[in-house]
Structures are given as C-alpha cells and as structure tokens.
Amino acid sequence: MTKREQILEVAEELIAENGFSGTSVRALAAKAGINVAMISYYFGSKEKLFEALVEYRAGFLREKFQVLNRDVVDPMERVDRMIEAYVDRIFSHHRFHRILHRQMLSTKTTVNSENIMNILLKNAEEVKKVLIEGEQKKIFRKVDIEFTIAMLIGTLSQIAVSCMLSSRIIGVNPQTETIHDESYRERTKLFLKNLMRKHLTGK
Numbered sequence: 477m478t479k480r481e482q483i484l485e486v487a488e489e490l491i492a493e494n495g496f497s498g499t500s501v502r503a504l505a506a507k508a509g510i511n512v513a514m515i516s517y518y519f520g521s522k523e524k525l526f527e528a529l530v531e532y533r534a535g536f537l538r539e540k541f542q543v544l545n546r547d548v549v550d551p552m553e554r555v556d557r558m559i560e561a562y563v564d565r566i567f568s569h570h571r572f573h574r575i576l577h578r579q580m581l582s583t584k585t586t587v588n589s590e591n592i593m594n595i596l597l598k599n600a601e602e603v604k605k606v607l608i609e610g611e612q613k614k615i616f617r618k619v620d621i622e623f624t625i626a627m628l629i630g631t632l633s634q635i636a637v638s639c640m641l642s643s644r645i646i647g648v649n650p651q652t653e654t655i656h657d658e659s660y661r662e663r664t665k666l667f668l669k670n671l672m673r674k675h676l677t678g679k
Contacts, residue, residue, distance in 0.1 A: 541602035551610030573636035
C-alpha cells in the first residue's frame with residue numbers, strides 16, 4: 477500500500493467515526509502517522525481528499541467493468557459478472573457507501589457534490605455500455621436502460637446504507653448474523669442475476 481492509499485484508508489475510518497465535518501486534517505495526519513503538509517501535498521485540501529477517496533473506491537470497480545466490457549463477449553455473462561463485482565465491492569466496503577450517502581445528503585457539506593456525481597456516473601456508464609450492446613444485438617429486449625441501472629444501484633445502496641431496515645426485511649437474525657455475512661452476499665448475487673436476466677431477456 478502506498479502512502480497515499482494509507483492516508484485514504486485512514487480518512488475513511490475517521491470519517492466513518494466522526495463524519496466529514498468532524499474529521500480534522502490534523503487528526504487525520506496524526507492517525508496516519510504523517511505531518512499535515514503531506515495531506516496538502518497529496519490532495520490539496522480535505523475536500524479534494526474526499527473526492528480522491530471516492531475515486532479510490534469507485535475506480536477499482538470501474539476498472540473491473542472496463543475489463544469485462546473489453547474481454548467478455550456475451551452481454552448476459554458480462555452483466556452477471558458486473559453484478560458479482562458490484563455486490564462484492566458493496567459488501568466489502570459498506571462503511572464507505574454509508575459515508576458517501578451521508579455526505580451527499582448533507583446540506584452543510586463543503587464537498588463538491590457535482591465532482592462526486594461525475595466520478596460515480598463513470599461506473600454507471602460502463603454498465604450502460606453492456607445494456608446498449610445487448611439490446612443492439614437483440615440479446616436483450618428493449619427496456620428503460622437508465623431506470624434499469626438506477627434499480628440495480630438502488631438495491632445495492634439500500635443494503636449498504638439502510639442495514640437495519642434491510643436486515644429486518646430480508647429476515648436476518650440480529651443475534652447471530654449480519655446482512656453482510658457471506659450467505660447474504662451470495663443470496664444478493666443470485667437474486668440480482670435472476671432479476672436482471674428476467675428483466676433483460678424475459679426468460
């Protein structure tokens with residue numbers, strides 16, 4: 477892990493605990509074992525650091541999607557594998573998605589929401605590519621592509637952000653398990669694959 481990545485990991489931990497406004501650059505530097513000047517060197521400001529954190533998390537998934545769009549011929553298989561990657565990322569980093577959701581809803585944030593949206597929309601564009609291709613090749617029936625993407629992302633966001641409610645709906649026993657356990661990860665993948673296959677092909 478590079479020093480830059482280490483700072484981002486620490487930033488995520490502190491923002492999850494204290495919120496963005498409650499996390500000072502000084503506290504971040506102390507936790508990361510660096511001086512404040514290094515944060516300015518790598519990111520320029522706390523706001524730009526947050527944007528870098530979003531890119532750090534979202535960029536990993538985008539690269540996977542780009543490889544799938546380049547290397548996997550069958551659009552339906554591509555959708556299946558995108559779902560697997562999306563679910564794995566959400567379940568492994570649900571803390572980050574709660575931070576992101578909280579920050580985007582805040583009316584007092586100093587973070588540039590438009591920049592954050594543009595980072596996230598790049599991922600959605602990779603999903604859109606395979607849906608358009610599948611429709612053009614007559615593998616997928618004609619659907620509302622934008623709402624299809626919103627449905628997929630919205631379902632995963634609900635699980636990541638509203639853990640308590642999602643757990644109660646799905647039937648997770650809070651005494652012995654969490655919604656992020658492996659069995660629920662696989663159940664989520666299977667459900668979304670079946671849902672998207674039926675939605676896109678009618679079969």
